[in-house]
Amino acid sequence: MAGQLNPYLLLAVPLAPLAGSAIAGLFGTKFFGNKIGRTASHSATILGVLISFIISVQTLLAVMDGASYNGTLYNWMTVMGLKLEIGFLVDSLTAMMMCVVTSVSLMVHIYTIGYMADDEGYNRFFSYISLFTFSMLMLVMSNNFLQLFFGWEAVGLVSYLLIGFWYTRPTAIYANMKAFLVNRVGDFGFILGIGLLLAYAGSMNYGEVFAKKNELAALTLPGTDWMLITVACICLFIGAMGKSAQFPLHVWLPDSMEGPTPISALIHAATMVTAGIFMVARMSPLFELSDTALSFVLVIGSITALFMGFLGIIQNDIKRVVAYSTLSQLGYMTVALGASAYSVAVFHLMTHAFFKALLFLGAGAVIIGMHHDQDIRNMGGLRKYMPITWITSLLGSLALIGTPFFSGFYSKDSIIEAVHESQIWGSGFANFAVLAGVFVTAFYSFRMYFLVFHGEERFGKAHDHHGHSAHDAHDAHEEHDNAHDAHHHHGLAPGEKPHEAPFVVTLPLILLAIPSVIIGFIAIGPMLHGDFFRDVIFVGESHKALQILTEKFHGAAAMGMHAFSTAPFYLALAGVAAAYYCYMVNPRVPAWFYSKFRGIHTILENKYYLDKFNEVVFGAGARVLGGGLWRIGDRALIDGLIVNGSAKAVGWFSTVIRHLQSGYIYHYAFVMIIGVLGFLIYFMPFPTFAK
DSSP, X not given: OOEEOOHHHHHHHHHHHHHHHHIIIIISSGGGTOOSOHHHHHHHHHHHHHHHHHHHHHHHHHHHTTEEEEEEEEEEEEETTEEEEEEEEESHHHHHHHHHHHHHHHHHHHHHHHHTTTOTTHHHHHHHHHHHHHHHXXXXXXXXXXXXXXXXHHHHHHHHHHHTSSTTOHHHHHHHHHHHHHHHHHHHHHHHHXXXXXXXXXXXXXHHHHHTHHHHHTOBOTTSSSBHHHHHHHHHHHHHXXXXXXXXXXXXXXXXXGSOHHHHHIIXXXXXXXXXXXXXXXXXXXXXXXXXXXXXXXXHHHHHHHHHHHHHHTOOBHHHHHHHHHHHHHHXXXXXXXXXXXXXXXXXXXXXXXXXXXXXXXXXXXHHHTTSOOBGGGOOOGGXXXXXXXXXXXXXXXXXXXXXXXXXXXXXXXXXXXXXXXXXXXXXXXXXXXHHHHHHHHHHHHHHHHHHHSSSOOOSSOOOTTTOOHHHHHXXXXXXXXXXXXXXXXXXXXXXXXOOOOHHHHHHHHHHHHHHHHHHHHHHHHHHHSSTTTTTSOOOTTOOHHHHHHHHOOOHHHHHHHGGGSHHHHHHHHHHHHHHIIIIIOTHHHHHXXXXXXXXXXXXXXXXXXXXXXXXXXXXXXXXXXXXXXXXXXXXXXXXXXXXXXXXXXXXHHHHHGGGOOOOHHHHHHHHHHHHHXXXXXXXXXXXXXX
């Protein structure tokens, strides 16, 4: 039924997880004396997310029938005519995001019962992930920039807490501080973009800003000949570069694997890192006004999609392989945004959320089965010991590489086609990047799959990690340093065998595997070529990539059959075959490549030296600037001039004045006489003489 959605029911969507978070965080931790146990804590948070998920599904069904909501729930304050409000905009884009966030969050909550069973911070962890769900829902449901920014910063704050969840580990503290600082760089651009739109549109409400888009498009930035809308959109996208880990602000995401695996699935695969993609899609009426901004988005996404994929090839930590896969796929989504195919980007966001969460949770199940050893070179042959994890991980990998009829195929191939049809500057490089990325993705995904689930059993042996470097040794012991006592053994002991994870862990894998296979087939018609995003996402008449895709679309089944004769299919097949040959048939091939291209390997191992560059340029620059401000501003100006200088001035003045206080009556009488004389001279009227 068409109409307006119930705002009070919508309000329950973010507030239910917030209530669960408060119960677990206040009454399940030391803060209030741990008054409730583990069962009550996880039950409260799971119930909150379940309520949110059910309402989100009902909302999506209502929106598909034509219902919507756009209104203010609470007027926080009005400043000189500017309204600062809390409100919801619930349309097809929002409803889809609500379902993705709550469904993946629900799976992660259930999975966490088994994964964090031995951790002392069990209740605190549930409180954090439920608080994150609340923050993400406030972000996607907002109808104004103020609430968007609140949700944007809130997910960053909770991410900081979760990455550093094991806060006694120096590596975790380093990782969460790195994530926090890098995101501040992006957020600085984001708030500048919001400020520009506020200054010239006079409002923070999406609808009111969009209504003035033609006026904004005619303006230039004062003192320059730059289009105001171009500068504003690029500033907004810089925020997305930080949150959605785009080059060069991607450096925080691989290190964020220091957090527990459920966090990697919830935040760094399915929800928080897609906030930037969602934001740009929501701002499509503005981005469509600037081809320059779209080109910037396109090129940044292309670099991320290709070059982050290369880094996944050399990783030996199971979580880091999936992390670099996430970076690459976020690049694909960004490329689609730059090609004006916003609905394709959001479609890939949805499909990716399911299969990437599946892969991360599958990696966590492997880590459990391997007694917290994460090095894929110590695995092999796990298929017969962990059948559920094996089959679900295989389905997730097939979806990731774009196997025809799997969900990832429909979204990923649509991106490749959209870029191919795009006329925006930079689309040539982007077309190469996304095609080359297909081979790279297939290679590193099945390299991990073959090394983990097939081949020789390399676990439970007294080896030296095959000559690992210190960096690899750190990676291999990344998980659960605080979850167990100092005598806990990481990895399987000689003769010990892996084991399948408990049912509470494997159930979410099974439930996530289902949409990873079928959701693309079901959703591609209405989401890309139907009217699902009508009046929500706007595409200019000059940008025809999506229109051409719609003209060529003859149904999901026909698209899947046609794929067997296209370049992406053969590139993916070549990637799988190359991985099989290199790691199952002839392992000497990778060793030969390493010996012949050691320089390239070193560059990849050091992640293109971006961390070193940031440390030498920005880190050193910040230290020099900070030192200068300390010496000149703090010591010389504030301490020296203002504080000590004022004290010396008062002392000098007091030294002079005290000579006037002699104690002799005749001195005081003399001063009084001089004072009276001065008054008389000043106020005495002088006669005037006529000429």
